[in-house]
Amino acid sequence: MEKYAKIIVNNNSSHTDELYTYKIPEFLIDEVQIGHRVLISFGRTNKPIEGFVFDMSPNKDGDFRVKEVVDILDKDPILKKRDVELVKWMREEYICTFMDAINCIYPKGIRLTNYKIVKLISCEYDSISSKEQILIDEIKNNKNEMKIDKLVTKFGKSINNTIKKLKDKRVLDIHWEYKSIKNEKYIQNISLNVESDIDDLIESLNKKRAFKQAEIIRFLKDNKNAEINDVMSILSITKSSINSLEKKGYINIQKLDYYRKPKSDYIIKQKNIDLNDEQMEALKILKSSIDDYNKIPFLLHGVTGSGKTEVYINTIKEALIKGLDSIVLVPEISLTPQTIARFKNNFGDIIAVFHSKLSSGEKYDEYRRVKEGKAKIIIGARSALFAPCNNLGVIIIDEFHENSYKSDSNPKYSTIEVAKFIATIENATLIFGSATPPIEEYYKAQMGEYELIELKKRANNKEMPKIEVVDMREELDKGNKTIFSSRLYEAIKSNLENNNQTILFLNRRGYASFISCRKCGYTFKCSNCEISLTYHKGINKAKCHYCGFEERKLSECPSCGSNYIKEFGLGTQRIEEEIKKYFKDARVLRMDKDTTSKKGSHEKILNEFKNRNADILVGTQMIGKGLDFEHVTLVGILCGDMALKIPDFRSSEKAFQTISQVAGRSGRADLNGKVILQAYDIDHYAIKHAVEHDFKSFYNDEIKIRQAFNYVPFDNMISVVISGKNEKKVINNIQKLYDSIVYLLRKKNYNSFDFILGPNPCIVSKINQNYRWQILVKDLDVEIKLLKGIIKYICIQKREFIFDKDINISIDINPVNIL
DNA sequence: AGCACGCCGACT
């Protein structure tokens, strides 16, 4: 019989990041399981906190005092066995605490809060100071009991001493209380419970001047079942009349789970799509893998428009037939109603959708639908991977090259790696889909770690759109100083004449990318970040795209005092303006972060464009994601080599991906498409191969560079960024980090440290008043495990001894960018 | 992270 539980405590501290042993009381011995969330008391003051059972044992395994588990907090374990394994693995892999990893898995909307209460227990006291008297009076005024938090906000921190003194005098008592919050949303249905004649009842209520109640009865006579909130708003009444009717027994109130509320979904007419040979072949392989017990992940490399989604949907159908759940991950910006509708049309109500716009209550509702087996297909951004499926069959990561699959907060996990871990445990079929797979992942497919499935043809059998390259240096030589090359200008013009639609892409919002003084060259920068300010014309403000800082555009140079201030560089706003200038009758829409901030505005713009209420759509990378417009025959890429200017080892890959994705928007239906790519660095291999739609050649070039410069997949990289308000302190701390790493490596007999880069200021050296310095470590000569161990030891276990308190340490294993 | 213990200087 297991009498002891090893528990992770939710104590928000890196010092308690270990298993604590608690005794399981008799009454819970048959209840507690691994993964249960339990209530325990912790620390000297027996603070009630939640804990997670990670292990159980008949012995306590050591010499220490043990406390008892107070109770279980949920009927069923909140973590599955595989989640416990996953948490342990993530903690090692991404150098984080148990709780950091648990927080990825357990749903928002559940939480346990605690607070300390002071209670007045005796009124017999003497020799009381005036401060003490004030405190006693305050507590008396609050029914002899108060939260200490409240007293601290009222009187300040020093009140704690007064409380303690009164506690010693046995005037006050201190104890903890807690509240277990489960954000479960219910709806309440009311229905009539009247046996006698209803009209008689209405009359008698009216006689008693209970007009509102009579109204409710009359309403329910016509509407058998109604939701309480609807009744209240329709009849403009309050809950009290409903309550008194219930008390009298005339109506029933029924509490229903919110998610059982029938949803009124719109259905789009379903086209029956026939799969082509390639799709059929892919589907055959994927379907048969579901039952396979010895499978590896699949890399589905399909060109844009090759119909990957149809393959996904049919694979999921197969899983459903076998009674298995599926998870579909998409980048956050692809979580549009269009995507969701496409799946809903195929699968109806058994879909759960997770996205960032849901409230924590709504997220919890979806969570429960999955957990209770009511939803069998989960669609969402990366966090949906942790959904509590009962029997997982398929995991799909669509557009898996997207940066958003790497978490940006602690733990900085890679969705790809976590998915592999989960798929292995659950024996799920794992599909990575993309037209432009990440180089390191494609390499793994080449090495046989993944099975490569290729869709080389577009589903509609159309050719890939032809990409014409325009060298903007030549345009300038020819005297064209505008932002449109003559070829793009002509193409837009003829497209307008032929009544076809055009997409113009530029991956920068705002009007101008920087503002500078033409006399002295001074560039306006954000006062919080080391970032040039972007000029936004409509509001005439200079904005920082990192921290949101904005100020009125200055007309005078703060450095030399001249008035020659000018905006340089391009932004989507400027494109929109130029279009309106050159093509007066063209109807233009712009889609970027500035025009899509309002809820639903994203869909509105897309629908407008889809319904051909506009001729030209100008946008940032938002328009590159899975959009399917039949009448788009021209795509203009304005600054195709912009990504190449970013000093990051993935910049070539990003440039290739962006061009491929955006170009893929052209000619998706019956009309042939064309792409015009404007760039300066037109001989760059990323541009050249993108123009030829030749991923393999790009891969072959890029993989050599990765190997030559020791980047992934050949070598791993760990980035440690130290940031803080005080620059000197940050530099001092990063140096200590460097010295500590070197010291520990020397102890292991390493004497050369070329594989440690830095410390250097980050490329973005300041964000939000925080100075940022970085050390990059590659596992050239040293095992990655040892490096992780050393960094964990320095940054987590010995953090207090080595670093100042007011600095932040961010550890990223194989970061997606090193900015 | 909290919280208690404990050591030390500044006040009635």
Add this chain to the structure above:
DNA sequence: GTCGGCGTGCTC
């Protein structure tokens, strides 16, 4: 003498 400041170490 004791009030109150913060440095140190522990939490099953």
